[in-house]
Amino acid sequence: MRQLFRYYRPKEYFWLLAALVFVFFQVYFNLKLPDYMSEITQLVETEGSRMADIRANGWEMIKCAFAALMMAVISSYIVTKLSATLTYRVRRQLYEHITKFGMAEMNHFSESSLLTRSTNDITQIQLFLSMGMQLMMLAPVTAIWAVTKIWNKSWEWSALTGLAVVILLAVIIILMKFVVPKFKIIQKLTDALNQNTRENLIGLRVIRAFNAEAYQEKKFEHSNEDVTNVQMFTQKALATLQPIMYLVMYFLTLGIYLIGANLIQSAMMADKLSLFGDMVVFSSYALQIIFAFLMLAAVFMMMPRAQVSAARIKEVIDMPLSIQEDDFDGETDEKGTVEFKNVTFRYPGAEEPILKNISFKIKKGQTFAFVGSTGSGKSTLIQLIPRFYDVTEGQVLVDGVDVRSYRQNALYDKIGYVFQKSMLFNGTIRENIAIGEKPCSDEQIQRALKIAQADDFVARKSGLDTPVAQRGANFSGGQKQRLAIARAVAKDPEIYVFDDSFSALDYQTDAALRRALKENCSSATVLIVAQRIGTVLNADQIVVLEQGECVGIGTHKELMETCDVYREIALSQLSKEELEHASHA
Numbered sequence: 001m002r003q004l005f006r007y008y009r010p011k012e013y014f015w016l017l018a019a020l021v022f023v024f025f026q027v028y029f030n031l032k033l034p035d036y037m038s039e040i041t042q043l044v045e046t047e048g049s050r051m052a053d054i055r056a057n058g059w060e061m062i063k064c065a066f067a068a069l070m071m072a073v074i075s076s077y078i079v080t081k082l083s084a085t086l087t088y089r090v091r092r093q094l095y096e097h098i099t100k101f102g103m104a105e106m107n108h109f110s111e112s113s114l115l116t117r118s119t120n121d122i123t124q125i126q127l128f129l130s131m132g133m134q135l136m137m138l139a140p141v142t143a144i145w146a147v148t149k150i151w152n153k154s155w156e157w158s159a160l161t162g163l164a165v166v167i168l169l170a171v172i173i174i175l176m177k178f179v180v181p182k183f184k185i186i187q188k189l190t191d192a193l194n195q196n197t198r199e200n201l202i203g204l205r206v207i208r209a210f211n212a213e214a215y216q217e218k219k220f221e222h223s224n225e226d227v228t229n230v231q232m233f234t235q236k237a238l239a240t241l242q243p244i245m246y247l248v249m250y251f252l253t254l255g256i257y258l259i260g261a262n263l264i265q266s267a268m269m270a271d272k273l274s275l276f277g278d279m280v281v282f283s284s285y286a287l288q289i290i291f292a293f294l295m296l297a298a299v300f301m302m303m304p305r306a307q308v309s310a311a312r313i314k315e316v317i318d319m320p321l322s323i324q325e326d327d328f329d330g331e332t333d334e335k336g337t338v339e340f341k342n343v344t345f346r347y348p349g350a351e352e353p354i355l356k357n358i359s360f361k362i363k364k365g366q367t368f369a370f371v372g373s374t375g376s377g378k379s380t381l382i383q384l385i386p387r388f389y390d391v392t393e394g395q396v397l398v399d400g401v402d403v404r405s406y407r408q409n410a411l412y413d414k415i416g417y418v419f420q421k422s423m424l425f426n427g428t429i430r431e432n433i434a435i436g437e438k439p440c441s442d443e444q445i446q447r448a449l450k451i452a453q454a455d456d457f458v459a460r461k462s463g464l465d466t467p468v469a470q471r472g473a474n475f476s477g478g479q480k481q482r483l484a485i486a487r488a489v490a491k492d493p494e495i496y497v498f499d500d501s502f503s504a505l506d507y508q509t510d511a512a513l514r515r516a517l518k519e520n521c522s523s524a525t526v527l528i529v530a531q532r533i534g535t536v537l538n539a540d541q542i543v544v545l546e547q548g549e550c551v552g553i554g555t556h557k558e559l560m561e562t563c564d565v566y567r568e569i570a571l572s573q574l575s576k577e578e579l580e581h582a583s584h585a
Ligand SMILES: Nc1ncnc2c1ncn2[C@@H]1O[C@H](COP(=O)(O)OP(=O)(O)OP(=O)(O)O)[C@@H](O)[C@H]1O
Pocket: 107, 347, 350, 354, 372, 373, 374, 375, 376, 377, 378, 379, 380, 381, 500
């Protein structure tokens, strides 16, 4: 929690100090009220008092109460503003750090946990700062001031007040012992609940199609019940605090009046009136002290929850980045080359390597295709080029330079990566295609759409201004793929990486798209991961992967003669005649 305060700038500490001064005056006015009460009581009890005096004291009381209210409003305003500023900055830093996360960090936390941490956990902190900071100032000032006011009155009254405070503290400590450990559990369970809700919403159509509502609902109910049970426990425990507090307060008032009655009875006639006034004042101050301790208790109740949240946020902010960028700006003599040198790769935490000792070099303008059975490591291999993961052994070089030496942006500038699952963002087609830092004119976008065979269906909709729903929900799978390809083309990169990006296209569109790419982007290097032999057989070189090992590199013709795995894949898709024909074409 303490570390959160480093997000404040020096001038904001001044505002904190100002809030403290306002709180100080608020307490001053609050604690002046019983003095006037005592004055009024004495005037009422004294024979021959003037009504005007009583009214004047009453008027002073109103002014004091109003002044205390004003001070409270101003200090709340300052504290609320300061807490909102701090949480804004924490949220921004959290977001900026998360955007630099590699896949390893994303897998470590999971998306839903990062979402909970960026929203719910930050709200906990904001709640604590806005309410807690105020109470933290108000409580000690009130308690200390009120104690000094009653210090020199009867010791019996003071002892009784002390006893009430001790009882309250004991109750609070016992409650905290039970409740605080549950806060950590609540945040963890909220993570799980969010994950469940998110999964259910994203997979709603699958759930319906498979009549799996009952099953998913049961899973959801389970998470929901877990959170509810723990929350019920904490709420029930905390709910006992209020009645106990009132009980202690009533007994304290009763005790003060009982002691007061005895004192008045045994006092001289002349002292009786002033003792009565003291009793009224004392009971007011004693209640203020009890309230102050309750406020502190509220702070201590809120603090552990906020501490848990702060620790969860800190865990993300302090997470070292597995991908540390270097400072090479990407200016190279060699252009458009990709080289793998004895690359071995193991996923973080996995025992077995997924890629074993892979080596090849792609020259500028060449097309390399990667084939192999599912799970053979094709996607993993190409993910090493933009450094989504770092190699375990060996080197990946782009334009002759190790990818680890690049500034991330400089490396990304060279690569147009089209993912296996096309990702479109809420907005328009124009915004989705001209998404990068480089400015992109409408002509460039239209050209990219044409190459990606997407111009027809975009024109049939509302052109570049066609709205795109979240995740591109208003487009078909093939349309989404074409838009994702157009996004890469508009970037005009040196190197294209297509991770099974033609799978949702029909054969005709697939062929037309590859032809258009060849005609318009002939100088670009292309890497294609594909399942269809038809997509890869015209590639300059085909790399065949089998369980993470490279079992063949060559042209379609060469591999048909030399590589059993390739021949098997090819023959499972096309007949001998078709393959013969394709090889000669
Ligand atoms: N994030 C990950 N963490 C751990 N293992 C992973 C991860 N992603 C993939 N794998 C494993 O790595 C292996 C290779 O997966 P990869 O996605 O590279 O295969 P692929 O050849 O592209 O398959 P497909 O053709 O089905 O897309 C698989 O066994 C998979 O289980």
